[in-house]
Amino acid sequence: MPPSVPRELPYTDTKPVGAADFYYGINATFRFMLQRLGPAAWQRYLGELGRGYFAPVNRRWREAGLGAVARYWREFFAAEPGSDVEVVEEADRVEVRIHTCPAIKHLRAGGREIVREYCQHCFYLGTARAEAAGLTMRLHGGNGSCRHIFARPEAGLPPQDMQQIKEATS
């Protein structure tokens, strides 16, 4: 359960955590878009979602800085059932260390065929959100555990190596 009332999440519910079966819907949405519209359209969807739907969060990150980024991810994962995540704030970056991804865990437990690009969605979405907030985002790992970095430009992170993002397996 969240430690207190979420203050960084833009939209809040009356229940403390989400219903994990909704991960089935996210996975199925990705499969539909990838098969029907293709990878470029799926990536464009994630970028527009990041800049549009998440605009209130991006504004908050831009105005309040890395502290708000760290608080957001703590509150976010507290409301995602089954997650095991550590959020580390440093001077020029926030690292989100996802030891257990709640989505991959639940999709596997439910015997679902996970789209192999699933873990890329965090990069395309996260990059759009970070750029709107004046930050950069990098992702390492995937397929159940990974590390997201949200950094100030002066951190000078090397470009994202897409080979660093693992394909998801069922």
Next chain:
Amino acid sequence: MMGCYDFCAHYEWTFDWLEKEGGHALLRDYWRDAISLDSQRHARDLIQREGFAGMAKYWGHTLAEESPDLGFSITRTQETFRIDIHDCPSKGFLLRNGLASCPDYCDHCLGWIGPMMRDAGFAIDHEHNHLGQCWWEMHPADTAGGFNAPGSVAGTKDVRLLPQWQPPGTKLDRYQKATDPDDKLPAT
């Protein structure tokens, strides 16, 4: 990461994106192919195999998980499986957070449940008021269907008996023996 906590909100945003991308036909296909046939295939399997008993298992679990305050009621008779939603956890999330990207979010339920019921041999009578309240009656497809009088199946749990069911200016969307989101009856 896209989360499950605010799923209903980015799900609704996605309806709008898809409709702009490929029109109503793409959105209908999404509800059928992605949600009905893929995401909710556990519901399909249960209902095709067990009929009303499968509906009771599916919605008993799902509504309890999404709506722990139990803002719903399930009634079962020999020829009818009825759900009265008094406080929809999904539309309620959107209303409480002031979200309205899509003209009629509530249509998505018929969009995925309709094809599932058709394939399992059922048809649907349904009304929603766009305020987080609705009712559903599932009947075998070869029975007459039609709207039962308020209270005649669910008694006092019938959502139509609530004072807030149809406040002035409310537009009810109505479906009769339907399995398609575009089967909406003309407004009366």
